[in-house]
Amino acid sequence: MALSYxxxxxVSGFNxxxxxxxxxxxxxxxxxxxxxxxxxxxxxxxxxVVYKVTRIxxxxxxxxxxxxxxxxxxxxIHYIAPNIYCCGAGTAADTEKTTDMLSSNLTIFSxxxxxxxxxxxxxxxxxDMLFRYRGMIGAHLILGGVDCTGSHLYTVGPYGSxxxxxxxxxxxxxxxxxxxxxxxxxxxxxxxxxxALVSDAIHAGIMSDLGSGNxxxxxxxxxxxxxxxxPHRESIYxxxxxxxxxxxxxxxxxxxxTVNQLELELVHETVQMMETAGSS
Amino acid sequence: MxxxxxxxxxxxxxxxxxxxxxxxxxxxxxxxxxxxxVEFDGGVVMGADSRTTTGAYIANRVxxxxxxxHERIFCCRSGxxxxxxxxxxxxxxxLGFHSIELDEAPLVxxxxxxxxxxxxxxxxxxxxxxxxxxxxxxxxxxxxxVPVGGMMTRQPVSVxxxxxxxxxxxxxxxxKPAMSKEECLKFTAEALTLAMERDxxxxxxxxxxxxxxxxxxxxxxxxxxxxxxxxx
Numbered sequence: 162m163a164l165s166y167x168x169x170x171x172v173s174g175f176n177x178x179x180x181x182x183x184x185x186x187x188x189x190x191x192x193x194x195x196x197x198x199x200x201x202x203x204x205x206x207x208x209x210v211v212y213k214v215t216r217i218x219x220x221x222x223x224x225x226x227x228x229x230x231x232x233x234x235x236x237x238i239h240y241i242a243p244n245i246y247c248c249g250a251g252t253a254a255d256t257e258k259t260t261d262m263l264s265s266n267l268t269i270f271s272x273x274x275x276x277x278x279x280x281x282x283x284x285x286x287x288x289d290m291l292f293r294y295r296g297m298i299g300a301h302l303i304l305g306g307v308d309c310t311g312s313h314l315y316t317v318g319p320y321g322s323x324x325x326x327x328x329x330x331x332x333x334x335x336x337x338x339x340x341x342x343x344x345x346x347x348x349x350x351x352x353x354x355x356x357a358l359v360s361d362a363i364h365a366g367i368m369s370d371l372g373s374g375n376x377x378x379x380x381x382x383x384x385x386x387x388x389x390x391x392p393h394r395e396s397i398y399x400x401x402x403x404x405x406x407x408x409x410x411x412x413x414x415x416x417x418x419t420v421n422q423l424e425l426e427l428v429h430e431t432v433q434m435m436e437t438a439g440s441s
Numbered sequence: 442m443x444x445x446x447x448x449x450x451x452x453x454x455x456x457x458x459x460x461x462x463x464x465x466x467x468x469x470x471x472x473x474x475x476x477x478x479v480e481f482d483g484g485v486v487m488g489a490d491s492r493t494t495t496g497a498y499i500a501n502r503v504x505x506x507x508x509x510x511h512e513r514i515f516c517c518r519s520g521x522x523x524x525x526x527x528x529x530x531x532x533x534x535x536l537g538f539h540s541i542e543l544d545e546a547p548l549v550x551x552x553x554x555x556x557x558x559x560x561x562x563x564x565x566x567x568x569x570x571x572x573x574x575x576x577x578x579x580x581x582x583x584x585x586x587v588p589v590g591g592m593m594t595r596q597p598v599s600v601x602x603x604x605x606x607x608x609x610x611x612x613x614x615x616x617k618p619a620m621s622k623e624e625c626l627k628f629t630a631e632a633l634t635l636a637m638e639r640d641x642x643x644x645x646x647x648x649x650x651x652x653x654x655x656x657x658x659x660x661x662x663x664x665x666x667x668x669x670x671x672x673x
Contacts, residue, residue, distance in 0.1 A: 292527045295566075296469065316500075322470045322522035324493065324501045336498070 238380045238389065242267045242278050245306030246380050246387065250332035251319060252299035259300045263287060280306040280313040284323055292321025301331050307384050334366025334373040341365045356381070360394060469521055470495045473642025475604030475633055476506060476517035478574040478584040479616070479625045480597045484653030485574040485582040486622065488629040489517050490604065490637050491645030502645045507659075511536050513652050514552045514575030519602035520589065521568040528559050528569055549575040553585035553593055561591025570601045576652050600632070604640035608632045622651060626660075627668075634667045 239247045239260035245267075249256025263286055267278040284304055291298055296319050305314040316324050316331060328346045330338035341362040350358065360377055367373045376392035473494050478487040489506035492499055506518050508529045514536070518525035532555045540547045553573040560569055574584045586599040598616050600608060611632055620628065630647055637643045647662040 288526070292523055296523075318470045318495075318500075318523065320469050320521065320523035322493075322526055324504065326501060326503070 238378055238391075240264060241283055241304070242271065242306070243387065244277050244308055244382065245280055245283055245304065246382060246389075247283075247305075248303040248331070249300060250303075251301040255298045255300045256302065259287065259290070259298060260302070262290075277308060279308040279310065280304065280315065281310075284315045284317060287317045288321050288323050290321075291317060291319060296320040303329055303331050305382065307382050312382070330362060330366070332366070332370075332373065334363075334370030337365040337369035338362040352381070356393075364394070470500055470523065473604075473640075474506060474519040474602035475600070475608070475636035475640060475643040476519050476570075476572055476602045477600045477605075477612075477629050477632055478517060478572045478598070479620070479629055480574075480582045480584050481620055481622055481625045483582060484576045484622065484651060485584055486625040486629050487515055487517055487572070487574050487650045487652070488633050489648050490602075490633055490643040491648060492643055493522055494642055499644075504645070505648060507648055507650050509533075509657075510552050510573070511540065511547055511575070513546065513577065513654075513657065514549055514573065515650055515652060515657070516552075516556065517572040517574070517601065519570040519572075524567045524569045525571065528556065528567070528571070531559060532556055546577060548577045548579060549573065549583040549585065550580070550595075553587060553595075556587045557591055557593035560587055560589075564589075564591045572599050572601050574652065576654060578654075582653070600636075602636075602643065604633075604636035604643035607639040608636045611635055622653075626651065630662055631668050635670065637667075638670075 237248055237250075237256075239249060239256070241247050241260060241264045247260050247263075249260060263283060266286060267283060270278055270282075283306070287302065287304065291300065299319050300317070301319055302317045303314070304317060306312070314326060314329060316326065316329050327348070328342045330342060332338075339362075342358065345358050345361075356379060360379065363373075363377045367375075367377070377394040379388075379390040379393035381388040381390070470493055474490055474492065476487075476489045478485055487507055491502060491504045491506070493501040493504045507515050508518060508526075510516050510529065510533050516529060516532075518529060532552065535555050536547050536552050539551065552575065556571050556573055560567060560571070568589065570589050571587045572584065573587060574582075576582050583595060584597065584599050585593055585595050586601065587593050588601065597618065598612060600612055615628060615632075626649060629649060633643075633647045637645075637647075646664055647667060649660045649662065651658045
């Protein structure tokens with residue numbers, strides 16, 4: 162029997178219940194095919210750095226769906242535990258749900274054991290889950306935090322591979338961000354230096370990658386606590402709508418109105434008694 | 442999707458115009474790699490490069506591919522990073538449990554068999570080439586290779602990974618039985634250097650480990666300290 166603080170793995174194997182339904186929807190109706198919605202991707206730049214004792218993680222704010230910007234103020238730093246935060250790149254829904262689930266499991270663990278979870282525990286749970294789903298969950302995550310053993314920065318790939326590194330960038334903008342990090346990272350930087358470094362790395366990602374943009378969020382995690390700076394640096398482009406796009410009711414004239422009554426035939430009627438009877 | 446990354450597919454993505462979602466967001470992380478292990482009298486020497494790639498991007502240039510399975514048993518991982526990490530974790534657990542039940546140190550052959558069982562049973566789903574090496578009291582230093590597909594065989598010297606193809610000649614001509622520990626270290630470092638020069642998926646630093654009755658000694662040879670050869 163699974164104890165309440167142990168992550169309960171899902172029933173083995175994939176659940177393909179909806180795939181037959183999807184096939185019917187896609188090929189079915191006479192009027193035309195219904196296309197399945199495309200998953201929203203966070204084309205993104207995220208980066209993390211371990212400095213001196215603690216770590217920072219940063220990311221930009223954009224969520225894109227193909228070439229359309231879906232969410233300009235998307236929050237990509239997810240809370241996992243009071244001492245652990247996670248940046249997510251990849252499919253937005255996957256990163257959200259995965260990190261939420263991880264956070265819930267670790268909260269239960271904390272309550273049961275009375276301790277703050279360790280970063281390596283979060284990483285192992287994520288790795289188990291993502292490996293089991295064989296890459297179907299598109300979550301590229303940077304996990305970092307400070308626990309009793311020190312400060313750690315890990316990356317978890319969608320297939321379940323992990324890497325433990327002192328500095329890291331992920332997402333579609335990782336190439337430019339990595340360039341900045343490789344150039345200026347040093348061991349044992351102090352806080353302001355590290356913040357500037359990660360900020361510049363994300364800035365490079367925003368400038369050089371179409372899928373990243375808007376503001377830069379920053380999260381500094383130390384033994385004393387967490388400083389979640391949202392936003393750390395705002396976008397210099399402030400969009401102001403040029404005109405009002407709201408139309409008053411009655412703008413479009415109604416020419417005709419037809420009401421078709423649907424003829425329904427009662428085929429079958431069942432009554433199920435509920436067990437609400439009091440003492441008789 | 443998960444693709445065979447030892448021999449990058451001919452559908453090259455270097456000229457891919459889908460620039461918004463570049464190649465490495467779709468590819469699996471692979472330790473396209475060079476790994477090697479040599480037996481000597483009294484132990485084994487294991488070596489690996491340090492490059493992990495996702496398509497054409499180097500995801501980690503300081504990877505540690507020499508993974509401890511037990512106190513005196515290590516494995517070198519090549520193939521899919523996720524698969525090999527998961528297999529290594531599972532085998533570490535099984536071997537640890539077995540060792541506690543037995544109340545003594547496990548045999549290297551046991552570890553290799555556990556790897557082989559898992560790699561063979563799930564051969565369709567996994568992409569993993571592993572070299573298991575270590576020291577035990579019964580047979581001393583041993584090297585077992587478990588390539589893709591799940592075969593297991595003991596060899597005095599074994600190379601694996603995408604870079605191994607470039608050094609079979611070097612290994613075959615330079616290996617001599619009954620080498621000392623220092624000779625084995627030099628042999629391994631040179632072989633790995635030559636492979637790293639020629640194979641795009643191998644590079645970074647050379648990580649070495651010597652396992653013997655006394656325990657495990659680990660070393661790193663940085664890129665600028667690697668042995669130099671005339672043509673490279």
